[in-house]
Amino acid sequence: MAEIVRFAPSPTGNIHIGNARTALINWLVAVKSGGEFILRYDDTDQERSKQEYADGIAVDLDWLGIKPTRVEKQSARMAAYDEVAQKLKDMGRLYPCYETADELDRKRKRQRARGLPPVYDRAALKLSDEEKAAFEAEGRTPHWRFLLDQETVAWQDGVRGEQSIECSSVSDPVLIRGDGTYLYTLPSVIDDIEMGVTMVIRGDDHVTNTAVQIQLFNLLNGKAPKFAHHNLLTSATGEGLSKRLGSLSLRSMREEGYEALSVAIFAVVIGTSDPVQPLADMGALAELFALEKVSRNASKFDMADLVHLNARILHETELEAVSERLSALGIEADEAFWLAIRGNIEKLTEAKDWWAIARDGLLDDAVQKNAEDADFYAKAKELLPAEPWDGTTWKSWTTAVKNATGRKGKGLFMPLRVALTGRSHGPELAAFLPILGSQRTLDRLS
Ligand code: GLU
Numbered sequence: 001m002a003e004i005v006r007f008a009p010s011p012t013g014n015i016h017i018g019n020a021r022t023a024l025i026n027w028l029v030a031v032k033s034g035g036e037f038i039l040r041y042d043d044t045d046q047e048r049s050k051q052e053y054a055d056g057i058a059v060d061l062d063w064l065g066i067k068p069t070r071v072e073k074q075s076a077r078m079a080a081y082d083e084v085a086q087k088l089k090d091m092g093r094l095y096p097c098y099e100t101a102d103e104l105d106r107k108r109k110r111q112r113a114r115g116l117p118p119v120y121d122r123a124a125l126k127l128s129d130e131e132k133a134a135f136e137a138e139g140r141t142p143h144w145r146f147l148l149d150q151e152t153v154a155w156q157d158g159v160r161g162e163q164s165i166e167c168s169s170v171s172d173p174v175l176i177r178g179d180g181t182y183l184y185t186l187p188s189v190i191d192d193i194e195m196g197v198t199m200v201i202r203g204d205d206h207v208t209n210t211a212v213q214i215q216l217f218n219l220l221n222g223k224a225p226k227f228a229h230h231n232l233l234t235s236a237t238g239e240g241l242s243k244r245l246g247s248l249s250l251r252s253m254r255e256e257g258y259e260a261l262s263v264a265i266f267a268v269v270i271g272t273s274d275p276v277q278p279l280a281d282m283g284a285l286a287e288l289f290a291l292e293k294v295s296r297n298a299s300k301f302d303m304a305d306l307v308h309l310n311a312r313i314l315h316e317t318e319l320e321a322v323s324e325r326l327s328a329l330g331i332e333a334d335e336a337f338w339l340a341i342r343g344n345i346e347k348l349t350e351a352k353d354w355w356a357i358a359r360d361g362l363l364d365d366a367v368q369k370n371a372e373d374a375d376f377y378a379k380a381k382e383l384l385p386a387e388p389w390d391g392t393t394w395k396s397w398t399t400a401v402k403n404a405t406g407r408k409g410k411g412l413f414m415p416l417r418v419a420l421t422g423r424s425h426g427p428e429l430a431a432f433l434p435i436l437g438s439q440r441t442l443d444r445l446s
Contacts, residue, residue: 003199005030006038007061007068008188010045011053014249015060017301018203018233018241020267025230026201027066028268028289031282038195039068043075044182060250063260065282072195074187080194081187084220085176088146088186093219094175096142097124098135120145120171144176146186146212153211158199158228158291165211173212185209189216197225201291204229230294231271236302257349259317262310271299278312311346322348331355340431357421358435362444366422373415379404380416381445387438394430419444 005026009015015023030037039061043049054073061068074081088094099107108118124145127135132142154164175186192200200210210227217224233241241248253263262278265285269276272293279285319338326333329352341354353363369377383400385393398416402408417429420436433441 001033001198002035003029003033004036004038004195004197005199005201006040006192006195006197007066008040008042008184008202009057010042010048010184011050011057012045012048013053014251015057016241016248016250017253017263017267018248020060020064020250020263021230021233021271022202023061023066024064024264024268025289025291025294027064028286029199029201029291030069031286032289035198036069037066038070038072038197040071040191040195041073041075042184042188043073044081044184044187046075046181049075056251060254063250063254064264065260070195072191074182074184074191077187077191078182080190081182084190085144085182085186088175088219089144091219093147094144095125095147095172096127096132097145097174098127098132098140098142099124100140117169118171119169122147122172141178141180143174143178145172146175146216148172148212149215153214155210155214155224155227158201158226159230159294160204160207160228160296163207163210165208167211167215170208170211173209185212186216189213189220192225193217193221199226199228201228201230203232204296205232228291230291231296232298233267233271234298234300236300238298238300257347258306258310259313259348262306262313265313266301266306266309270301270305271295271297276305276309278309278316307346314345314348315343317342326351329355336431337435340427340435344425344427354427357423358432361440362422367418367424369419370415376401376405376407376415377419377445381442384438384441384445389434389438391430391434394433397433 007023007026009019009023027037029035039058041049041054041057043054058071085094104120107121111118111121125147135142148167148170150168152164152166154162157163173185174183176182191197200213207229210229214224214227235241250263254260261281264282265279266276268285268289272289272295274288274293279288319333319335322338323333325348326338329349331337331351333351333355337355337358341351344354345351356363380397380401383397383404385397398412401416402412405412413429414424417426418424420429420441421427421432426432436444
């Protein structure tokens with residue numbers, strides 16, 4: 001069945017790899033089913049929502065390869081929400097409450113002290129018109145709660161299987177704040193109905209909301225969409241991601257030079273039954289992915305694994321796929337350069353170092369030549385073949401140096417590598433030597 005899905009971020013910050021997981025899983029389900037992907041900004045919180053974050057999210061999704069078929073924002077749809085809210089008030093399912101945050105807090109403490117669950121006691125339902133008027137005269141404006149049916153709400157979750165929630169243990173949720181703004185709960189349901197969303201896929205921190213929203217769907221539309229709640233990602237030490245944004249934001253990953261494909265594979269595949277592995281493209285990821293493979297437990301992830309995957313992908317990437325980004329880094333790479341260095345970088349930005357080494361000179365942190373090797377270097381210089389050079393030059397040169405000096409293995413190759421590159425690890429020198437050329441090689445041996 002062609003699924004209509006949506007990714008519904010609040011544009012209150014940069015999105016991170018955990019949000020990317022939600023977006024990508026929705027995208028893959030849309031692609032696999034030949035359906036649609038709606039990008040919907042949950043921006044009812046006007047104070048915290050910012051256009052620059054909304055724009056940034058669009059750029060991040062585009063980078064990952066996600067192309068929304070439709071873009072919506074809740075702030076443009078207030079009239080629709082007001083209409084439904086009025087309907088719920090008329091039905092007696094949305095009721096005004098006047099408690100302050102402090103009063104609610106004290107109520108919960110008293111309940112806990114008596115061994116009761118801290119569920120809202122519905123005291124506001126019993127207020128008379130005079131009492132409400134008195135609160136308003138005091139300057140209090142009401143927030144509005146949804147009167148839940150105290151039933152068991154059950155659904156077949158696309159990831160978690162059979163789920164059920166006892167609504168008598170859930171507080172009637174606040175749908176409208178004291179300042180008149182909507183929390184995302186009701187607008188989300190109204191939008192999902194109007195936009196024909198067939199499956200809601202989101203993090204499992206929303207499982208309780210789902211029971212509430214299924215009641216709203218049934219009330220407003222007679223039926224609810226399918227739901228799937230994926231597990232959340234946590235840092236290696238088990239913390240949630242929201243507090244640790246910084247380096248985990250997609251934007252910073254892009255700026256640091258990660259491949260979009262590695263980030264996409266990593267964000268989706270960790271926490272599933274598949275191993276993290278290089279894949280050719282998003283199509284291959286779509287082929288691999290299935291909701292049923294997603295684990296029900298939170299998934300710890302380690303940036304080192306992403307770096308490793310990124311490196312494996314780069315090692316097989318063709319020049320054509322990266323040449324524009326290399327140009328943006330100031331690298332006008334040809335095939336020979338790229339093939340020589342791609343196996344020695346973990347992120348594309350590291351190509352800058354090799355470009356500088358190949359063209360300009362050794363880097364500031366270069367490993368120094370050993371003074372005791374002076375004679376060896378003099379001999380190597382003397383035996384350096386004249387250009388033109390090709391892939392066989394290294395072999396014929398080092399064979400000659402070996403015969404003349406009696407050195408072999410590491411004792412032969414390491415001093416040459418250090419002199420030519422300033423590093424003790426790096427590209428195959430057979431490939432790198434022709435890029436360096438005779439003049440630079442002679443200079444560096446001196
Ligand atoms: N704005 C909500 C969030 O980012 C959306 C949840 C949903 O997908 O329904 O958590």
